[in-house]
Amino acid sequence: MNLLQFDNNSTLAECAAKLTIDRLKSAISEFGDAVWVLAGGNTPMTCYEVISNKYVDLLDWQKVWFLMGDERHVNTEHSDSNWGAIEEQLLSKLNVSVDHLLPPAYSENLEEMAKNYSASLYRLPANGNGRPRLDVVWLGIGEDGHSLSLFPGNDLSMTDLVMPVSNSPKPPSERISLTLFTLAQARYGLVLATGEAKANAVKKLVDNDMAAPVAQAVEKIESREGTVYLLVDRQAGSLIDN
Ligand code: 6PG
Secondary structure (H helix, E strand, O other): OEEEEEOOHHHHHHHHHHHHHHHHHHHHHHHOOEEEEEOOOOOOHHHHHHHHHHOHHHOOHHHEEEEEOEEEOOOOOOOOOHHHHHHHHOHHHOOOOHHHEEOOOOOOOHHHHHHHHHHHHHHOOEOOOOOEOEOEEEEOOOOOOOEOOEOOOOOOOOOOOEEEEOOOOOOOOOEEEEOHHHHOOEOEEEEEEOOHHHHHHHHHHHOOOOOOHHHHHHHHHHHOOOEEEEEEEOOOOOOOOO
């Protein structure tokens, strides 16, 4: 894992935006299209904003596929929806191909919602394993060391692409999430962490503490061909021994 430290959230966001556009561009030159797994929560919002304000013209967004790393058990119009927030902040400002947008479709039944999302991800371009090729994966990090909706204490051994999570300590309690199994298909991961509240979790990640799901997520990405960058601002990185 490569550690990148920034003075503040805006320099971090600028770098996340540039790295992402670079990687999406190189995937497009290699494969003709690119796949971006979006992260929910608040931290990435500044990064989405940088892209939508400054970098809209730098890429042929029609060639990019978008999917969600995790979603709350709500429909995309709900104020809690990760997809809905990203649509407003970013997707609505890009010239995307509607066909390449993969929002999680809401089902009242959580298991069914996870299964349906899993099935829809097979529309993505496949890699040599016959599994979805994930060119860029953004990951948030929770104070307890969670990432996506993979929380400490959950059974993370599932081998479907998407799992239902019904006991999230972070509200809302019901969610769906990409699994560790799916993250093994990632080619490039960016973990984004800002603010003092994340310092302990960041330390666990840097120390490879596997009790923190984010550390397991990074290990999975690196287990095949993936490269991971951890981007932290001064506060989130304050407990890292340099
Ligand atoms: C969500 C998430 C979650 C998030 C972290 C960090 O649905 O909230 O996707 O995993 O990435 O909890 O969230 P913040 O960036 O809001 O702190």
